[in-house]
Amino acid sequence: MALAYGFVDHGGPETQDLLEVDVPAPGPGQLLVAVHAAGVNPADWKVRAGLRRNTVPVSFPAVFGREVSGVVTAVGEDVSGFAVGDVVFGATAAGFGGYTEYTLLDATGTAHKPAEVSFEVAATIPVAAGTAFDIVEHLGIVDADTVLVLGAGGGVGSAVTQLAHATGAAVLGVASAGKRDLVGADGGTWIESGDGFESRVAEAAERCGAVTAIVDLVGGEVLDRTAGLSRDPGRLVSIADPARATALGGSGITRRRSREVFERVAGLVVRGLLVPHIERTWPLREAGEALAIVEAGHARGKVVLTIR
Template identity: 55%
Template sequence: MIAYGFSEYGGPETEYLLDVPMPEPGAGQILVAVHVAGVNPADWKVRAGNRKDTVPITLPAVLGREVSGTVVETGSGVDEFTVGDEVFGATASGHGGYAQYTVLNASSSAHKPDSVSWSAAATLPVAAGTAYDVLRGLALVSGSTLLVLGAGGGVGSSVLQLARAKGIEVLAVAGAGKQEWVEYLGAEFVAAGPQYIDSISRPVHGIVDLVGGETLRAAAEKTGAPVVSVADPVQATQWGGSGAHRDRTTAAFTHLAELVATGVLSPRIDHVFPLERAGEALALVEDGHTLGKVVVQVR
């Protein structure tokens, strides 16, 4: 089959189209004909070698960690999915999503509702899933104020939508070019920059951090609020917080799909690339200035 990946750790120059054997599902796994693969910052970070300690790979490796597609084969012990089912989920360890076929763990897959597009479904396991998990970790109640650092990207925009649905007020720190977007999602815009924290005068009850570094330090120091950090979990623990505790289960993904189907969550898909142009898709995400999600359409 055709896939897109990288031959060694490094920059974009290590990426290329691969001709690799068709994967086979093991026990508890499903083989999926990929329709759409989501593109995330984690993809280029894996390629760059930033995730060596947490993401084991065998080179050459296929990129991508979330897909939607159709089940074409099931492994032993799989009862909840059958051939022909339309599904989405997180790719199994050792498998990538930028490919004609990939393998998912059945326990990290869910059925795709008819009313949810292939593209929207493919963006749920990573960005929307992370947003759902960090909000669950903070457990804020209606009327609380949430500070989101780096609010304009895929995870941030999902946090804003899910928080609004819970009646949580959001202060959204983002670049000037994303002001209209975060305000459209119902948040109060806070311009990013070295002195951003000076413009925050009201009590904050929780922090979602997608930036890390000095931006997180300033927020934690001034507000004293509980923090869940995706970008800098080590620093978050220094302030009594934590990293994101991911729930990549069928139940969690099914709930996210229901939120999309009912209009609570609306993934924004700004760019769609064919598989042969997956490198352009990843470069766009690596550049760091996209508003909505970038996806690779395989079928």
Template identity: 55%
Template sequence: MPKAYVFTRYGGPETEALAELDRPGPGPGQLLVAVRAAGVNPVDWKQRTGYRRPGGDERELPAVFGNEVAGVVEEVGADVTGFTAGDEVFGSPVAGGYAEYALLPVAVSAHKPAELSFTDAAALPVAGATAYDGIRQLGLPSGATVLITGAGGGVGVAATQIARAFGLRVVGVASDGKKDFVESLGAVHVPSGPGLEERVRGAAPDGVDGVFDLVGGEVLEAAATLLTDRTKLITGADRETVARLGGVPVARARTAAVLDEVAKLVVDGELRPFVTRTFPLDRAGEALRTVEDGHTRGKIVIEVSA
């Protein structure tokens, strides 16, 4: 039976297990994909604790981890057009992707360009697409300055590069240990920690025109003080705080068209997924711990043998 990495109940890492599950069958508008790679994101372990996306349904347990995959189409469901068995694709699975097989809805699936590896493609549907949606949402003109908090993480790395591709000046907030990495992306690095506002003002004496927050809490509150127009304050991390401050969450498009655009940025050399570590499926727990510990640089991906 196909293997998958699951959580058996809501809680901590003790609820996780490598399990054997029946191979799923595609329903209408779905693709059955033989997974080649699955991206690892903070939302994965948060869902294990009981977190649900706004409007999301309760997960059926045991639940498979993972929210982004790349692989090869095995079967197509009814009413599917534009895809056939053997196509290389990437997208957001219906219910988990740390597995040998996953179901993808056609609406959030895209053809993988031949120039793009499965590993890099698996890093795009959550981090890359969230970054793209956020930068587009801010709508800043070329030459404007955007402050990105959490600039050294998966979404932050992508957002920094996409902002640069759109002609924006980027001030990136990250730990001292990520200074060289953030600067290599073309951003001005500002260390995180107390006194953030003063350091940002020193790095951007003309002010910042938008804030893309990926940390939340006190960091988001500090960043908000640097803006006069709170409609240019967005977050991918803290919906409650941003609402109190007059900003909004990142509005996710969740479309195949966005995946196509993000993949094109990679192929054109404007965006590097920066997959810094990979793990096999039987070490998925280690991959998840690496992200849950909160000190990752770039993206972590689980690679599944063909």
């Protein structure tokens, strides 16, 4: 058996608890991994709350999490390029979580961990940094752009800010006052969130250049109030509210959870072009506290569980 942290029904934090689960056997194309670290993301609590019912089917009890790093302990049939003992990171296979001592990864969505990258940092790549990478490539951000990032102080927002800044683009990062220093360290111009943020964005755009692309990580009314600030409504991407973004002329984002993408992002980390900010690490037995920080929106950058 393996220790895990999951939920037994859709709902609030009262559905969460430590669980004992069977150690799974890898099927064709899969790897069994002894998890060393797991990333904590807003999508984790949204799945628990039932907000992703249409896209993420759940069988109870369910284990939280989608991104991990660890060591391969068994290899399924039809897998090439991996062996027992390899140090890897990747996205968990469908139906399997990351907040656990052992999980399954699809070999096609797994990459070898560079020695220069810690287990904790590697566990932030598949979901948070990988999403940011896909957004920046989808928008085709270049040095002539001014990119507005809504929710710039979280894991994805921090990575988007860094990656867009690395292209030479100007970045306007909307975040709370407590995340001002983080936005600045990532290369962005901090814009305080809350009432009147649109006027603050407009003022900053007069100095940095008109907004040419919007990355939304908040959704709802905030997204509605921002859409008119861009010169090009088609260059609006939202992972928080893709349906609303589409109605406004933009789109959601198609994730590429592939070995190639993970290797490219890890390469950026090795080169120092992307520095995942980990606010704090938590042990598996305290996963509920870690998830509560993310659910409340208070995390500065990433929160990570250390399993081993």
